Amino acid sequence: MADEIVILTGAGISAESGLGTFRDVGGLWSQYDLEDVATPQGYARDPDLVLGFYNARRENARMAAPNAAHRAIARLQREWPGAVTLVTQNIDDLHERGGSPEVVHMHGEIMRALCASCGHRWGWTGAMSREDTCPACGRGALVRPDVVWFGEMPYHLDLIGERLERAGLFVAIGTSGAVYPAAGFVAEAAGAGVPTIEINLERSEVAGMFDRHILGPASETVPLWVEGMLSG
Template sequence: MRIVILTGAGISAESGLGTFRDKDGLWTRYDLNDAATPEGFARNPQLVTDFYNARRANCAAADPNAAHHALARLEAALPGEVMIVTQNVDDLHQRAGSQAVIPMHGALMSALCTGCGHRWPAPVAMALSDLCPACGKARTRPDVVWFGEIPYHMDAIVDAVTDCEIFAAIGTSGQVYPAAGLAAEARRAGAQCVELNLERSEISRAFHERHFGPATLVVPAWVDRLLAQS
């Protein structure tokens, strides 16, 4: 039973990490053109660095919730059959125990050298003067995918999505591509597609079944049903 699970900000909301597009989401308080684009970083790198330092500190103080733990339990019960593709840049899936995690939008806890491409664990508070451990240059940025950039690992993601038997999307708005197109890709390839979300998303019609409610309730219940059938 090959299972691919796409997760978005909604799975981490109950851990205290803000969503983006809801009425009180992060993009109502920050201009994404300033905080999450290559152009914004070029204009004001200190603002962007401060924004991600705040997000990193918030993430470090958060704990995985019942939804993260349920997915880790699913992977442990079905070794080699579960892959999580996450739009989130937090590390809550990994801290819950999931190992097959593809962070398509990068990782808050990683730093990237714009010169040589080296990656290394980021300090909680990054600084523009931080030197790359590989080349020694001060060309550091957060290792996250900004708007206008290509998500990481797309070839591996598409291969997994078009080869899975079950595709689930959890806590995602369905507004950001290419992630929003993965459900349609999976359905065309013959997968059973399941949406688990607080409410209907922009792509709800792509799913065969839908379960609405807080992630900490609907995800463990779905995992229990899936394991009972396996």
């Protein structure tokens, strides 16, 4: 039986689709203080600012298209004889639109809404405002993007931990290695004796933990790596 593969993707895989990373100079994130737009406290202080920020990100995601790296990972998920678990830190839907049959969104999804009152989640593609109400409980002023803000617990950590424990290979693609707990996944894998690969434009902050590095644009490196996996 083929080894199970766990893939972690970060903002770098979507950068070539036009979605900026945290570190982009002049990009969307650099125009805001993260404390104001990506924390529960910021939302409580100025919900209009936060909702406007995520409305812009949602529109950017809607206008973006999957690139060759997204499609290559989807191909690996379809054709690899063992299981391939795709975990992403990204809140866009480019993996799904690139053909991935299963995506574990540990930081939530920009195309979904969350009711802070009853916890109901549902799909959302347009602009969001304080006048919107939850379809489950009917309450307003508590609807927010279903994304994980700083200080909140990422989603699906138990599932991710289970998949890492039984993995035969861990691969991180387009991640900075600066945001935990995702940055610690390579240590978990290495501690369990799992081979690790980093595919990135440049070495991440946790590069020393990886067994192998493949450097270059994701749209070039990921398809080549996938082709090698499937033909080897």
